[in-house]
Every structure is written in structure tokens, then in C-alpha cells.
Amino acid sequence: MASNAHEGTRLLGSLGSAEGKGVVRMEDRLDATVEEVWAALTDPSRLAAWYGIVEGEIGPGGEYRAHLHASGWEGTGRIEAFDAPRHMRVVTSMDSEEPSEGVFEVTLTPAGDGTDLIWEERGAPEHLLAAYGAGIQVHVEDLGAYLAGRERCDAEARFGELYPAYQQLAADDG
Secondary structure, eight states, rough: OOOOTTSSSSOOOEEEEEETEEEEEEEESSSOOOHHHEEEEEEHHHHHHTTEEEEESSTTTEEEEEEEEETOEEEEEEEEEEETEEEEEEEEEEEEESSOOOEEEEEEETTTTEEEEEEEEEEEOOOGGGHHHHHHHHHHHHHHHTTOOOOOOOOHHHHHHHHHHHHHHHHHHH
């Protein structure tokens, strides 16, 4: 995976590939307990505040339908692993003319008064890896803002700030 060091913009992510598909990995420290972060990730009313509209079951073996605020992504998720409050793995399917399947995995680890978050998405088209990196970072930053009592960012503007840095990161890895 390419390093996430980039002058001028704090990148949370690293980019890579596995089996011909893109991999985006975000790491951040959040100022909230593992339980608070887990609730923000699994409670549909909390998800609606920072991530998107999620309808269905978010729990072991659950399935849901989602529309994400920042990207407009629409699709479904199927929970494959659910080890509350530390780990969740979800297989996603995007609603589009060319259906695609991906996997995202979230791992939470206590870190003093906060929580270390690892958010990894696999299955992205490699030519869109920079866009996925910027978009996923927007989600992670929105989660941190929500936990701190702040509003979501202007996703389009923040994506525009992050995207060139992720393009460079993808080029450095290529």
C-alpha cells in the first residue's frame, strides 16, 4: 500500500490493490469511547446524522439498504461479521447499471479516552481508487465530526480538497 504522507493535506488513508481490485484503508483516532463509536456505526438514527439513510437490520446476519449523504451512493449491505463493539464486516452491492460488489470492514480498538478506527474497503475499481480514498475519508471525517457534536462537512468541497492528494498517492503506488 502507498504511504499516506502528503504535504499540505492530512490523509487518513492508504491505497493498494489485491486480486485486481482496489483497497482503501483509513486509520484515525476518534475522541469517543469504543461504545460511542460503535453506536454511531450501527444505530440507524445516528447513521442518519452523519452517514446516510439506512433501513433494515444492522446486526449479525442483517441486511440493509442505504443512501449515503456525501457520495449519493445507493445500494445494499449484508453483515458477514458482527463482533460488537469491536468489529464489523459488510458485503455491499451498488445499485447501478453495472452492479459491483465490495467489502468494508471496521475495527475499533480502545486508545486511552478515545478509539482507534480502521476502516478498510476492498473491491473498488483500481482506476477509481483515488476517488474512493477521498470519499471514504469524507465519511470518516464526518463520523469524527458527529462524535464531537459538529455538523457534516461540505462533502463536495472536502472531496475536491482531498482528491488531488489521493490521485498523487495512487500515482506514487502505480
